[in-house]
Amino acid sequence: MAASEVRIVAFGRPEHDDAVSAVLSAAAQRGARTRLITSAADEDFATMDHGAIDWRDALDNAHWLVSSASTPLEGTSPRYAWGAAMTFGELEGARTVMLVDMPSDPSRLAESWGAVIERIRQVHVLFVAPEAIDALSNLEEVSTAELLQSIRHSGLVPHVCTYLPNERIALVEHSLGSVRVQTKAEYQPLEWLASFLCEIPSAGPGQAGVEHASGGC
Amino acid sequence: MPLRLGPAGVPLSCKGRTIVEGMDDITALGLDAMEIQTVRTVQPKHFDQYWQAGILSWNSDLEMNLHGPYYAELLGSRRERNRTLTKMEASMQAGKIVNARHLVYHVGPYGEYEPGTEANEQVANMFSGVVDRVHQIWGDKSEEEDYAAFPWVHKSKPSLVGIETSGRQDLWGTVEEVIEVCNHVEGTVPVLNMAHIHARGHGRMRTSEDYSELFEQVRKDYGGKKFYCHFAGIEHRMGNALHYTQIKKSDLKFEPFAEFLAEEGSWLDITIISDSPLLEHDAMYMLQHYDKARQRLLEIHARDERRIKLAMESGMSPEELKMLEKEAAEARKASSDGKAGKPDSAKPAKKAKKPVTKAKGKMMSFDKDEDKDDP
Numbered sequence: 001m002a003a004s005e006v007r008i009v010a011f012g013r014p015e016h017d018d019a020v021s022a023v024l025s026a027a028a029q030r031g032a033r034t035r036l037i038t039s040a041a042d043e044d045f046a047t048m049d050h051g052a053i054d055w056r057d058a059l060d061n062a063h064w065l066v067s068s069a070s071t072p073l074e075g076t077s078p079r080y081a082w083g084a085a086m087t088f089g090e091l092e093g094a095r096t097v098m099l100v101d102m103p104s105d106p107s108r109l110a111e112s113w114g115a116v117i118e119r120i121r122q123v124h125v126l127f128v129a130p131e132a133i134d135a136l137s138n139l140e141e142v143s144t145a146e147l148l149q150s151i152r153h154s155g156l157v158p159h160v161c162t163y164l165p166n167e168r169i170a171l172v173e174h175s176l177g178s179v180r181v182q183t184k185a186e187y188q189p190l191e192w193l194a195s196f197l198c199e200i201p202s203a204g205p206g207q208a209g210v211e212h213a214s215g216g217c
Numbered sequence: 218m219p220l221r222l223g224p225a226g227v228p229l230s231c232k233g234r235t236i237v238e239g240m241d242d243i244t245a246l247g248l249d250a251m252e253i254q255t256v257r258t259v260q261p262k263h264f265d266q267y268w269q270a271g272i273l274s275w276n277s278d279l280e281m282n283l284h285g286p287y288y289a290e291l292l293g294s295r296r297e298r299n300r301t302l303t304k305m306e307a308s309m310q311a312g313k314i315v316n317a318r319h320l321v322y323h324v325g326p327y328g329e330y331e332p333g334t335e336a337n338e339q340v341a342n343m344f345s346g347v348v349d350r351v352h353q354i355w356g357d358k359s360e361e362e363d364y365a366a367f368p369w370v371h372k373s374k375p376s377l378v379g380i381e382t383s384g385r386q387d388l389w390g391t392v393e394e395v396i397e398v399c400n401h402v403e404g405t406v407p408v409l410n411m412a413h414i415h416a417r418g419h420g421r422m423r424t425s426e427d428y429s430e431l432f433e434q435v436r437k438d439y440g441g442k443k444f445y446c447h448f449a450g451i452e453h454r455m456g457n458a459l460h461y462t463q464i465k466k467s468d469l470k471f472e473p474f475a476e477f478l479a480e481e482g483s484w485l486d487i488t489i490i491s492d493s494p495l496l497e498h499d500a501m502y503m504l505q506h507y508d509k510a511r512q513r514l515l516e517i518h519a520r521d522e523r524r525i526k527l528a529m530e531s532g533m534s535p536e537e538l539k540m541l542e543k544e545a546a547e548a549r550k551a552s553s554d555g556k557a558g559k560p561d562s563a564k565p566a567k568k569a570k571k572p573v574t575k576a577k578g579k580m581m582s583f584d585k586d587e588d589k590d591d592p
Contacts, residue, residue, distance in 0.1 A: 080232070087229050090463060090494045118226060118254070121449075121461040121494040140288075141300060154288035156384075158460050175459040 006032040006198050009058055009094065010066035011085045013045055013074070014038040019101045019129070019190055020066045026194035035062075037085070046075030053081055055088035064125075064197050065089040069100045069112040079115070086122040095124035097197060099190075102132045109135050120155035127193050128162045148173040159200075159210075163192035170196075170214040177207050183215040220478065221280050221488040222504050223250030224496035225447070236270040236315075240279055248500055250280040252490045253315060255308045264314060268367070271316040275369045280488060282445070283308055283317040283376070289325040291343050292336060292389055298343075301325070305347060312376045313354050316369040319445050319488070320351065321379040321408050324389040337394055341401045344378060348404035351375050378405045379445050384413030384458030391417065392431070396439045407439060409446045412461065412492075415469045416453035422469055428477035432485070443486045448474070448503060449493035463495045464502060471506050479510035 008027050012020035016036065024034040037058050039048035059065060065085055072079035089096045103112050113136060116123070128136060128148065137144045140151070152160040152173040161172040168186055172179040187195065196213050203213035227239030228246070236253060243251050253270070274281040286304040290297035305322060312320045322344075330336035355375035364370040380398055383390030392414060395407045414431065415422040422428065432444070450467025452459040464471050478485070491500035528538040 079234075083229060087495065087498075119229075119494075121492070124460070142288075150288055156458060156460050175454070 006064070006201060007062045008032050008034045008064045008066060008197060009037060009062040010034070011037045011082060012068060012071065014041070018068060018070070019099050020068050020071075022190040023066050023097075023099065023194045023197075026188075026191040027198055030195060030198045032194075032198050037081075045078060048077045048081070050077045050081035050084065053084070055084055056092060059085075059088055059092040059094045062089075062092070062094040063201060064097050065094040066097045066099065066197075069098060069116045070103045072115040073103055073105075073108055073112050082115075083119065086119055090122050096122050097125040097127065097193070098123045099127050099129065099193070100132055100136065101129040102135065106135065110139055113139060117155070120157060123155070123157050125159040125161065125197070126151060126155075126157045127189075128160070130162055130164055130189055133162060149178065161193075161196065161214075163187060163189045165189055165192075172196075172210050172214055174207075174210050176210075179207065179210045179214055181211055181214045185215060187215070218478070218483050219486045220482075220507065221250040222500050222507075223248045223252065223280070223488075223490055224500050225252045225284065225490050225492035226254045226496060228497035229495070230497065236266045237273060240270060240273050240277075243497065244277065244279060246497055246501060247504065248497065249278055250282065250488050250490065252282040252284050252319075252321065252492075253311075253317070254284050255286065255304075255311060263311070267311050267314040271314050271367060271369065274316045275367075281315050281317050282319040282321065282379075282488070282490070283312045283315060285320060285322040287323065289323040290328065291324045292326065292328040292330050292339060294328070297328075302343075306350070309347070309351050309354055309376075312351070313370060314367075316367075316373060317376045319379045319406065319408070320376045321381055321445070322347070323381050323383065326387055327389050330389075332389070332391075332394070336389060337397050340380075340389060340394075341398045344380060344398060344402045344405050348378050348402060351378060351404070375404075377445075378402075379408035380405055381408040381447070382410045382413045382417070384410065384416045384451070384453070386417065386456050392434065393438075396435060399439055406441075406443065406445060407435060409435070409444065410492075411446060411474065412449045412451035412467075412469055413447075413458055416451050416458035417456055419456050420453065420468055423473065425473040425477040425480065428474050429481055432477070432482075442484050444488070446487065446489045447492050448489050449491060449499065461492065461494055463493050464499050471503050472510070475503070475506040475510040478507055479514045 006027070008024060010020040010024050012018045021036060024036055028034045035058070037053060039045045040052065043049065067082055067085060071082045086096050098116055100113065100116060103109055109132065133144050133147060137147045140147060142150045148160045148162065148171060151157060159172055159174045161170065163170050165186070165188060168183045170179070170181050170183055170192060183192065192215065195215060199213035200209070203209040223243055227234055227236060228242045231239050231242040240251060270281060273279070285308040286301060289301045291301055308320060324340055327336055330339065352375050355370065361371060380395050381390060382392055382395050392409070399405045399407050409431070411422055448471065450462035450464040451469055452462055452467070478487070489503060491497070491503060493499035525535055525538060529535070
């Protein structure tokens with residue numbers, strides 16, 4: 001499957017200034033077909049009419065649904081929409097990508113992570129932003145080295161990953177093992193995630209497939 | 218048969234996110250159990266919710282249960298063990314406040330232990346301490362006045378400690394291990410996670426007979442009629458659970474379980490918690506399938522009764538009817554054996570004509586008459 005055949009839907013802010021929009025735009029540059037679901041033009045994101053979104057239509061034939069852990073912190077309505085998106089993703093066959101980034105108010109990470117944990121069974125790819133790794137390790141009371149694996153094991157998430165841009169290292173814990181590769185190209189973390197989402201459907205099965213999708217040398 | 222069904226957590230469709238709001242939704246859906254997920258930690262701010270949930274549960278028929286930390290390491294190093302026990306302690310406290318009937322715990326990886334007696338003894342020791350602690354928390358006489366508004370603390374029995382089966386080969390928790398420990402520690406009960414048992418057994422739960430065998434094994438080796446189960450779809454490989462899925466997408470089907478419950482489960486007192494990604498949707502799906510299975514069974518019984526009634530009206534005794542049915546069954550069996558054994562009998566000869574019709578230029582199809590050959 002070429003990147004141009006990959007369809008990615010995301011739910012995020014209308015201003016396109018959040019992490020999910022960054023993933024969408026990086027994926028679009030690689031040729032993926034992308035769509036942002038957000039509030040209507042005449043409403044505020046925090047108080048949007050979440051019931052107006054036709055998730056069945058939005059997720060029709062989508063491969064990935066990208067969501068951010070910070071979105072539920074934006075307000076009650078975004079939180080409902082965020083949850084509904086994942087449930088409809090599960091029903092429609094779109095795989096949920098959860099991006100665990102640092103909220104604008106770092107003290108609310110426990111709250112955003114708690115919301116993710118409640119729905120961990122609906123998550124297929126969990127990406128931990130590098131800046132959130134230490135704080136999340138503290139919350140989970142595990143070392144940073146064990147963090148991804150412990151999340152994978154406790155939540156049975158098929159892929160738990162991160163990208164360390166300074167070292168160009170991609171780390172992926174997956175159902176069949178662990179991958180740690182140095183990427184050929186330099187990426188920003190969200191660019192790497194976009195590339196991973198575009199590559200993994202065609203990368204083949206098993207460890208080799210995950211390594212290939214991770215952009216290993 | 219008492220059967221309680223419910224989701225593992227606040228329903229996904231619940232507008233609010235508090236436990237009490239979740240309980241309201243569960244009741245409205247016609248479900249009657251809930252398992253609270255403490256998952257990571259129990260925070261003091263949650264305790265207000267827990268009290269309310271406890272009161273609601275005490276005043277209604279909704280059974281509350283509580284799941285302890287997901288990532289346990291009871292067979293790990295001293296540090297890992299203590300970390301797990303600290304999290305468990307918080308869930309034991311919460312269990313009392315919420316009037317939990319079961320506290321469900323994982324054991325975690327085998328760690329330094331080999332599967333076997335030594336590991337089981339260690340787990341039994343740990344759970345013996347956990348049960349003691351639960352009884353200590355529930356039975357504190359000095360707190361009786363403080364808890365006057367929460368009658369279950371004095372009137373209910375303490376929560377049972379559930380030990381959950383695990384879904385991976387490197388985790389402690391086969392059915393046999395769980396039963397062995399539960400047999401040695403009073404106050405513990407096995408928690409049969411069907412998705413885990415199915416995954417660990419390389420997809421073993423396929424027919425209602427498989428469920429019958431499993432419950433028979435637990436009944437024989439552990440005893441009792443009270444069961445606490447988890448059910449969800451699961452993706453698995455090489456005896457390891459990979460990912461929870463909705464029931465419809467899994468090779469672990471609920472229909473055989475429903476069939477077993479309807480046909481042979483009259484002796485059971487069972488709670489089934491849906492921990493599928495579609496929590497309450499799949500709990501409802503299970504309820505529907507159980508109702509259907511029961512309906513089917515009732516129809517069969519009604520048909521049998523009617524047949525007996527008609528036979529009696531025509532002057533036949535039940536014994537004669539039984540004899541007649543036996544003869545008819547034998548004749549049917551003989552005729553089907555004869556069909557298989559004699560390919561040149563009258564009926565197959567008739568079927569032999571079929572290819573002639575097919576040869577008239579139409580596409581080949583698997584028509585209905587050919588299907589009749591299937592057993």
